[in-house]
Amino acid sequence: MEVRDLEYLLAVAGRGSVLRAAEQLGMTQPAVTKAIARLEREVGMPLFERDPRGMVPTVAGAALIARARKIHLEHEDAVRELGELRAGTVGLVRFGFSPTVGASLLYGACNQLLQERPAARFQMRERLGDELLGALLGGDVDLVVARIPDIDVDHVSAELLYMDRLFVVADAGHPLVHRRNVRLEDLTQQEWVLPPRRVQLRQQIENAFGERGLPPPKLRMEIDSNRSAMLGLVQGTRSLTLCSEDALPQLTYLRPLDIRPESLDLRRRIGILHRSGAYLAPVVCRLVEILKERSNSVERSPERLG
Incomplete structure (x- = not known):
């Protein structure tokens, strides 16, 4: 054959x-x-x-x-x-990352690699989870840093970097911002800015509502874009959206709602994904090592992780 x-x-x-x-x-x-x-x-x-x-x-x-x-x-x-x-171009790093993954970890790792390997070059893609998996399986990227899928994906290997938690956030002037112990039932009448339904993040929150017998979140706007666009569209409105733990300190115009983790569990596993058995250039392997080292050095608050 x-x-x-x-x-x-x-x-x-x-x-x-x-x-x-x-x-x-x-x-x-x-x-x-x-x-x-x-x-x-x-x-x-x-x-x-x-x-x-x-x-x-x-x-x-x-x-x-x-x-x-x-x-x-x-x-x-x-x-x-x-x-x-043959061409001496072994310094090319092709990797994708999710917009909800910690930017400080990613950019810090890239900067460290550039300092160690001045000849390294990057091809980077910021995409939502399903698109990243498609790029990985299609051979367009060698490495993905994103949420680890809840179910195994054929031909994809995953290594855990860290656990984090998403937060429901609103504009600082939203009436729910100052309420304690917000219930999931309190969110059914609120409007949301969310990614498309094919994205695991959207599925996770809709499943949480469904498990409590509640209707899905009322969609004000569906956006197939990056994290900054979603968060920016909530500013100055009465809509809600989701934000990663890493981004919260930089968002002076948004506030997390006080929702107990048992009411809405938005914890997730962030990791490195690559095709099982695929060729990874030495410079790519070094990036993996740096990501692990830097992830292990980050102190994460247990109470914020639920």
């Missing part, structure tokens, strides 16, 4: 048609058709079937496609590693 044929298989699966796959690959349609036929002869089963949506993988096809994606990424890793060694 040739790596080249597996690339053609992935193109057909991704585009849903032999014709579109051939256009993407810059090949003729018969050449791609022959490649798929070769694979089908090797496995002894059809890999695709046609329906109104186009070329749809069979059960055997889906299994081979999953393997092919892994082989493709491994092949790209090997080519990249050898290319970096």
Whole structure:
């Protein structure tokens, strides 16, 4: 089985048609058709079937496609590693991070790495959790610093950095800011600024309301953007949003509500995610070490973590 044929298989699966796959690959349609036929002869089963949506993988096809994606990424890793060694560009660090992760930890680690390795270069992506996982699994980044998913993700390894807690925050003039022991029931009539429902942060708070038999938060604004945008849109309004522990000291215009952790448990695990068994350049491994060292040195208040 040739790596080249597996690339053609992935193109057909991704585009849903032999014709579109051939256009993407810059090949003729018969050449791609022959490649798929070769694979089908090797496995002894059809890999695709046609329906109104186009070329749809069979059960055997889906299994081979999953393997092919892994082989493709491994092949790209090997080519990249050898290319970096040949070109002397082993100092490139490609990593993504969540906007709700502690900026001081991330930027401090990057600055330390730059001091230690002056030749290091960074490609950084600030994205929400699901987008980061997609970039990681797609091979666009080598490393992600974000919330560790509550369920295991295939082909992804996670190392815990620290535990933190999110807070419900409001403008300093909001009437709930000065109330003690705010109940979850008190929040049902409030309006919220939240990320899209696909984001684990949004799911977490909606699940908390649902577990108490309460309707989901009333959405005033849904924003698929970074932390600063969400927090800025709450300033001067009666809306609520969520804020990480790390960002609270810098937010003079927002205040956390006094909600007991047992009423709304917003603790989470922040960690380093990477593809299981993927190639990590030495400079990337050093960044991992620095993140762990700096995370261990940060003192976190137990009472604030619930």
